[in-house]
Amino acid sequence: MFTTIELFAGAGGLALGVEKAGFHTIGLIEFDKDACDTLRTNRPEWNVICDDIANISGQNLEKLFNIKKGELDLLSGGAPCQAFSYAGKRLGLEDARGTLFYHYAVFLEKLQPKMFLFENVRGLLTHDGGKTYSTILDIFEKAGYEIQKEVLNAWNYGVAQKRERLMTVGIRKDLAGKIKYSFPTPHEYKPILRDILQDVPESVGVPYGESKRKIFELVPPGGYWRDIDPEIAKSYMKSCWDMQGGRTGILRRMSMDEPSLTVLTSPSQKQTERCHPLEARPFTVRENARCQSFPDDWQFCGKVMSQYKQVGNAVPVNLAYEVAKEIYNALEEGKEWIGK
Numbered sequence: 001m002f003t004t005i006e007l008f009a010g011a012g013g014l015a016l017g018v019e020k021a022g023f024h025t026i027g028l029i030e031f032d033k034d035a036c037d038t039l040r041t042n043r044p045e046w047n048v049i050c051d052d053i054a055n056i057s058g059q060n061l062e063k064l065f066n067i068k069k070g071e072l073d074l075l076s077g078g079a080p081c082q083a084f085s086y087a088g089k090r091l092g093l094e095d096a097r098g099t100l101f102y103h104y105a106v107f108l109e110k111l112q113p114k115m116f117l118f119e120n121v122r123g124l125l126t127h128d129g130g131k132t133y134s135t136i137l138d139i140f141e142k143a144g145y146e147i148q149k150e151v152l153n154a155w156n157y158g159v160a161q162k163r164e165r166l167m168t169v170g171i172r173k174d175l176a177g178k179i180k181y182s183f184p185t186p187h188e189y190k191p192i193l194r195d196i197l198q199d200v201p202e203s204v205g206v207p208y209g210e211s212k213r214k215i216f217e218l219v220p221p222g223g224y225w226r227d228i229d230p231e232i233a234k235s236y237m238k239s240c241w242d243m244q245g246g247r248t249g250i251l252r253r254m255s256m257d258e259p260s261l262t263v264l265t266s267p268s269q270k271q272t273e274r275c276h277p278l279e280a281r282p283f284t285v286r287e288n289a290r291c292q293s294f295p296d297d298w299q300f301c302g303k304v305m306s307q308y309k310q311v312g313n314a315v316p317v318n319l320a321y322e323v324a325k326e327i328y329n330a331l332e333e334g335k336e337w338i339g340k
Contacts (some may be wrong), residue, residue, distance in 0.1 A: 017320020034302030203286030222255030
């Protein structure tokens, strides 16, 4: 069975997809205590290390995970994007010091897995004028990897949500001619909210205040502020009324005949609302989890706002599965070369 270690594991969306693809998880690192509790509650057998990754990356990782350099099949995870220092002319690992990505790169250098998956927001491509991602690619290459990258929309892969993620997959250079990776093919059918909002289990949620709820009752499914009385909209929007642009996220109510917009980390944000299609309220935690393709038996720990945050920060499980399944297939097909 192919092995994996995950960094910045969160509530387990990526890890769950990777597990579903057939990988054996030998370690996960996560800093947030509630997210760690979520991981341990759902997978008591997983080796969850609840600590700052800066305290872990400097250790003897081979000893910590009982694995020799080069043996690990997959390193996965996605560090929050932060600008680098650009201290040197040829950017390298030292320029990434002080960022969370640095610790991902240290794991990669020390463990030399056969393949890695680094997932992130699409915005990483243009962060700091493209310099941040360019530096990341330089560091990956210097660590000994050939890279493939693609922006994938979760909606194309069995997820009822428009959510774009930048997927960067690396193959160790000594295996690059022997392991072939292809990003997953989009599904023919793209699910909508009608497919996932039936019979959702009861769960915690946060309602709108009374005045906001009454305004949302005026908004038709699939509509937004332009679909109600302009005077009411203007009173609600205040200074946003005079902003440029379509402001289509304000007083936005979803329709059952569309996918969810990107699930956020809180139930209600004035300029990026996602009101329930049939009721004047935000989605519950479990409804958001459905939009992220978590199974219904995956429990989230902590207070309600922490649960919303964990769900909103997760990689959609079905998207993670599709990408990881192709990694698994690549390793499987290259078995004779990699000594499995």
